[in-house]
Amino acid sequence: MRSSSSRRGTSHRRTPHTPRRTAAVALAGVAALIAAAVQSGTATAAPEKAPSAASKANPGSESVRLTPAQRAALIREADAGKARTARDLGLGAKEKLVVRDVLKDRDGTVHTRYERTYDGLPVLGGDLVVESTKADATASVVKATRAAIEPATTKAAVPAAKARRQALTAGKADEAKSPDINREPRKVIWAANGKPVVAYETVVGGFQHDGTPQELHVVTDATTGEKLYEWEAIETGTGNTVYSGTVDLTTTQSGSTYNLTDGARGNHKTYNLNRGTSGTGTLFSGPDDIWGNGSPSNLESAGADAHYGAALTWDYYKNVHGRSGIRGDGVGAYSRVHY
Template identity: 45%
Template sequence: MKRKLAAVAVLSATALLTGVIQVSTAAQAAPTPSLQAQAAQQHATALKLAAGQAGPLAKALKLGDKEQLVAKDAAVDKDGTRHLRFERTYAGLPVIGGDLVVHQKADGSVKSVDKAVAARIALPNTTPKIAADQAATQVTAGVKATIGARADADESPLTEVHQAGKAELVVWATDGNPRLAYRTTVEGQRADGTPSRQILVTDAADGRVLATHETIETAAGTGNGIFVGQVPLATTQSGSNYQLKDAGRGGQSTSDLNNGTDGTGSLFANTSNSFGDGTVNNRESAAVDAQFGAATTWDFYKSTFGRNGIRNDGVGALSRVHYGSNYVNAFWDDSCFCMSYGDGSNNTAPLTEIDVAGHEMSHGVTAATANLNYAGESGGLNEATSDIMGTMVEWYANLPSNPPNYWIGELINLNGNGTPLRYMDQPSKDGGSADYWDANVGNLDVHYSSGVANHFFYLLSEGSGAKTINGFSYNSPTYDNSTLAGIGRDKAAQIWYRALTTYFTSTTDYAGARAGTLSAAADLYGSGSAEYNAVAATWTAVNVN
């Protein structure tokens, strides 16, 4: 039995933070409003403030004469810092992709601005070449043509379609190329009784579809997984059932392959919106691990790097559990944009640990960026990238049931003796991985040649020598007997990700990885900075010079 994880990919996501702003009470005799009422009142005040500043801010931001800001939301921090969110119009038309957030100091001066799209809007005119009725008829006919066909692998076929309201003339700016467009709503019903409401945006010049999405009702469910324990899950309500489908993270979902090896499987759904019982005897338990792992990976990439899904296109992946029979592995398949988990020996040991989810899905990120060849030294870097990011997902999750560490797959027990699959602090402890580079590294299996980069990442994060981190003991050596202090895993991950997405190519080897990470460190922290020097010293410590 090979001790490896097959090629894989990664996710991430975004958390919504809400807070209550404290206010001083009025006269002592006045009744004290509830915290909820205080928050509502303060939000209304902040929103009114934003509306009042819409005009002056539009001028300050040098928007065109035809552009106006419309206050959408506002928040004020305890120190008085304001975050004013606006939608934008152009010649009275809604601008899709025109939203922005203005961050102000307490005195009203602008600190920074976050724009959905930086492109300047300057259209020659606002006269469409296609009439609204024609646009609506055309797009509705296009949706009707899909009756009887699935919209995707998890949706029931459409059985009924009709236009809802008139096509609305808008300015489409989301792709950075502002132009006139129509926004049309098409409603209908699916074969299983689920309502459908699709929003389509079409070019007002030629009728091409620019964007479409199905609006769906989501629900907050709970799950009890084998490895993740009891966790919240974002689910989707369909009739009386709740599905393991996450609309907020690109529609990513989890299905049961029922020990088969083909197809998309059966989407997990039940009427209680509570999934799994934490045991392998309940087929939903492994699904909870997979769904939560995918969501956490999405969140990690989103919050850490601003990446919107594996391909950075907002599209979620399919997770398939109970793959094959006695299948002791997990893998990512870019052709189906899906990841699959076996049930392990005797179908009683699913490989759904969270760092496995992060590892597998990060292969998809690599495929979408550097696309490192899966052989030789580039293959080792491909595998190491998944180990690095899978480890970071585990630290991001910080689960009590799976305390984060620098070991790979320590809970799935692929070795049968309770030991981890791989060790980042001293890779050779697994019996096959390389601690340091040599001329033969490229001839090793990619799961062993990855050891050089895994060792680099641990040393760059934590430094060398014996130490205990989060309750786990490590003792990391260096090729040149140097003593390293480490710069922290967060900075190390930023450097690796930038190198992967900016400098690595399909053929990058270890010498190229050294050059790429040094360039990344210079970009992020400055050439000659402590972080830059640490990257150089750490590569030397694993014999990459």
């Protein structure tokens, strides 16, 4: 059970395609800015004149596929320099960076996704993506929150048992079956909205009313006892994409069949147009939750790219602009591949 999104409203975790910054945050997590470029099937009017050279995408900003060894080497390099990066970003003395992922462009630019800790506590909603070049070690940064990570205290005034009870109550809602604590309350810094505060994160297991395994995360303010947020983590499939390597995909299971419907993000669907020139196409579905093999010759590989890109786009609008979906109405778009 990985990945996350809300079950009661949209939750958390790049910009539309611009020539230089598109790949800046094409990483799983908050703030991924490349995804709109791979979301296929959108209709656009024909331009009245040819685009200028300045408006054309820079091929150097396209991401390259990394081998596991290359990715591991970049992660080790970022990890070795994370203290310097934290200083470059002006983070506080109590803040530390944790390397989570890397992506590299054809021109050598590297984009590194970090999570943060504060005084040893995980910061939920503190993710950031750093773009670095050979000429400038830290060229730009995109943060999930603009707020300074400076909670008034890291001491809890509310006992963990209260957070536990609150999480169990939430887990029993909507006719859930056999809810029980999967992970006891852990102290965190909640920075996903407003001023960062010390909080508890508790995870409830069991089954949702439709039999889907439950992984409900409940965040409780550790100073007031107020429930700050909750989201249902969703079991993810595996996408072997052409452009982004192996990624997690949020999918839907119907009986013994899986399909590319993202119930965590407005029910976005990814269709196979199968060389057609009109219509919606056929929703990608199959007997397992593995999509594509990374080769363009496999029809599911492009579907995995589009589905992944759409999820990153949704997360970008939510985390950077506070908008649920591109139109702000909580409804997912759809993608079509193989036009």
